[in-house]
Amino acid sequence: MGVVRGTHGIAGELKVESTSGEYEHFVGMEEVTLTHGTESRLFKVEYAKPASGTLYLKLVGISTPEKAAEYNRWQIVVPRKNAHPLQEGEWYIEDLKGCSVIYYNGAVEPEDDSESVVGTVTDVKEGGSGYLVEISLSESCSLLREDVRMSKGSKPRSVFVPFNDEFIGTVDVERRKMRLMHLWILE
Numbered sequence: 001m002g003v004v005r006g007t008h009g010i011a012g013e014l015k016v017e018s019t020s021g022e023y024e025h026f027v028g029m030e031e032v033t034l035t036h037g038t039e040s041r042l043f044k045v046e047y048a049k050p051a052s053g054t055l056y057l058k059l060v061g062i063s064t065p066e067k068a069a070e071y072n073r074w075q076i077v078v079p080r081k082n083a084h085p086l087q088e089g090e091w092y093i094e095d096l097k098g099c100s101v102i103y104y105n106g107a108v109e110p111e112d113d114s115e116s117v118v119g120t121v122t123d124v125k126e127g128g129s130g131y132l133v134e135i136s137l138s139e140s141c142s143l144l145r146e147d148v149r150m151s152k153g154s155k156p157r158s159v160f161v162p163f164n165d166e167f168i169g170t171v172d173v174e175r176r177k178m179r180l181m182h183l184w185i186l187e
Contacts (some may be wrong), residue, residue, distance in 0.1 A: 002026070002076040003126070004034070007068040008056050014068050016055040016076060018128055019093075020084040023050035026057065029082055034074040035182065093124045095173040101135050103143060103180045109170075118143060118180055119156075124163060132160040133168060133178075148187050159186050 006015040010130075018026070026048040033042050057076075062068050083092065099121045113168040119135040126132075137149040151157050154161050161167050161180070168181035180186075 001032075001078050002055065004071050004074045004076065005054070006072055007065045010065055012062040012068040013063050014057045014059065014062070014071060016057045016152065018055060018084070020090075022084050023055045025082065026055050027086045028048065029078060032057075032059070033077045034071055035077050036071075036074040040077070051160070091171060091173055096121050096124055096133070096171070098176060099171075099173065100177040101180050102177055103135075103183055105167065109179075116143065117141065118183070118186065119159075121178065124159065127160070127162070129162075131163040133163045135159050135161060135186070136179075143183060144186060161185050 001020070002016045002018045004014045005017045007013065008015045016026070027050065029045050029048060031042060031044050033040050046058040046060050048058075049056045062071070080092070086092070090162075100117045100121045101121060102116045103118050104116045109123060117138055119137040121133055122136045123134040124131050125134060135158065137144065137159065139149060139156050141149055143152050149157060162185075167181050167185050169181050171178040
């Protein structure tokens with residue numbers, strides 16, 4: 001739902017950037033979960049104040065700028081019922097995780113795409129010019145050379161692919177897959 005981008009004031013307010021660009025849906029929330037990697041913490045919301053292009057969020061138990069600074073770059077996660085509604089062409093990051101990444105040449109998707117699975121989405125990260133899909137490459141993908149799909153330590157490689165129409169085609173979260181448009185981007 002958002003990312004902590006810093007602190008504000010002396011009372012321990014968090015400065016939050018909304019991942020949807022909207023801020024009004026934060027107002028009236030009673031609790032949020034802050035996550036960072038595998039760590040997560042549940043907080044009661046004292047108040048949320050939208051401002052111009054940001055949000056000031058005060059959480060119970062965080063009352064100093066130093067304590068608030070500990071949560072810089074943490075993500076704010078809420079139950080889906082409290083999330084901003086999706087527009088066409090938008091997806092929740094959690095729905096993208098675990099999707100198979102498939103590659104096929106041509107306009108028609110093959111009946112059996114087991115041969116065309118190049119990897120699995122493990123995360124979506126914010127990059128300098130947009131979002132990046134993190135893909136763990138499949139060890140058994142015959143479309144990729146071994147030096148592309150495996151690291152020097154004989155572990156599957158992870159790669160980041162820009163999440164835009166040039167590199168990612170159809171996204172179908174119901175069928176748990178997305179189409180990769182170019183194999184070369186994985187090298």
